[in-house]
Amino acid sequence: MSELYIRVAEDESEEPMEIPSEDDGTVLLSSVAAQFPGACGLRYRNPESQCMRGVRLVEGVLHAPENDWGSLVYVVNYPKDNKRKMEEIDAASAVKVKRGFQKTSDLIVLGLPWKTSEQDLKDYFSTFGEVIMVQVKRDAKNGNSKGFGFVRFTDYETQTKVIAQRHMIDGRWCDCKLPNSRMCPDEPMRSRKIFVGRCTEDMTPDDLRQYFMQYGEVTDVFIPKPFRAFAFVTFADDQVAQALCGEDLIIKGVSVHISNAEPKHNNIHQLFPNFPGGSASLAAMFDRSRYQFPSSHV
């Protein structure tokens, strides 16, 4: 009974791949998903009826029909629509639960001439796309420009385009960047990892993997031990992760809350490996920095 493999393919016409079964004869959905990312189940053609038939799936475990997998070729089920492949599923999920996805954020404009006004900025940036707001930062007392400002666009595409190039404004080259002042902003961070809050102790890593699979390929699940009522789930695609942020989802009958996984900072060398000067200068740099990390959960 050991070393049993079942034959699985994406389509009946495709060459099957052998997937290992467990000692008790069942096959883990995660074993299938390891070869077919995004898979959510299996089906097969019943030799008698010639109809496709679903394989029983309980808590992430696939059970052999009639207790025997036989030599049939099992076909992978994908979420929502059997015929679609992962990329399309990712895109569809991202659009469906769209949130914070491709939202624009303020851009800092560096290097402005002292004379440039907000109207000048608006006139210039409007040539790229619709402008929501512009600001020129000025000295409170004399009203002199500090030589930088902010701009926000309606469309994310415009923002991307503007960041990608230098800008000649009133005779000076200027740069547009994402500001680093926002640590838990309404945009970027573009993490592929989500924070799953309000977890219960009976949720296993496999439970979470099985559940989140429906949204896209899951690359990692982390549940801190001892139990701390939260978990981290990492997707292959940041858009899937971002799209889920803010959602309340029901897992094993429990409402969990999804938010952005904040970067861990317990080891600054994870962020800057091989920093010149060693740990002392790196730590000193961070102490001096205005840059504040949010509290970490790890």
Added chain:
DNA sequence: GTTGAGCGTT
């Protein structure tokens, strides 16, 4: 009344 890498009074 200056300046030229940066990071946002309300």
